[in-house]
Amino acid sequence: MGLKFEEKKCAFALCDEVFPASNSRKIFCSDRCRGRHHASVNGEEMEMIRLENNMIIANYRILKALPVGRIFLRTELYNMHYKLQYCSRCAINREAGDAVTYWCYDLGLRSTELGFELVSV
Numbered sequence: 001m002g003l004k005f006e007e008k009k010c011a012f013a014l015c016d017e018v019f020p021a022s023n024s025r026k027i028f029c030s031d032r033c034r035g036r037h038h039a040s041v042n043g044e045e046m047e048m049i050r051l052e053n054n055m056i057i058a059n060y061r062i063l064k065a066l067p068v069g070r071i072f073l074r075t076e077l078y079n080m081h082y083k084l085q086y087c088s089r090c091a092i093n094r095e096a097g098d099a100v101t102y103w104c105y106d107l108g109l110r111s112t113e114l115g116f117e118l119v120s121v
């Protein structure tokens, strides 16, 4: 008379293996499936991070070619393919009428009444 376990389906999306759930914490049929599952999840995450980082770096290259202190209109930035939403950090200055500075590392665009002023740290 052997022990009876319920059956579980392997948690790796590309595996249809059903295995006896001898250990309630075990969710993969094998070490190989566990490895493949984590590699695929980490791969997608890294790809998403890489794409966002590339956008910030592309913005940084645009800023680096421009003179610090100059004010740019939103349309000028748009025409240079600058995308304000991609920045490494964003700071709000409460003393300066909630001016927002969109930083790309050491260069930033500070919102002013006339447009965005290129500033440096």
Ligand SMILES: [Zn+2]
Residues within 6 Å of the ligand: 010, 011, 012, 015, 016, 017, 028, 029, 030, 033
């Ligand atoms: Zn499996």
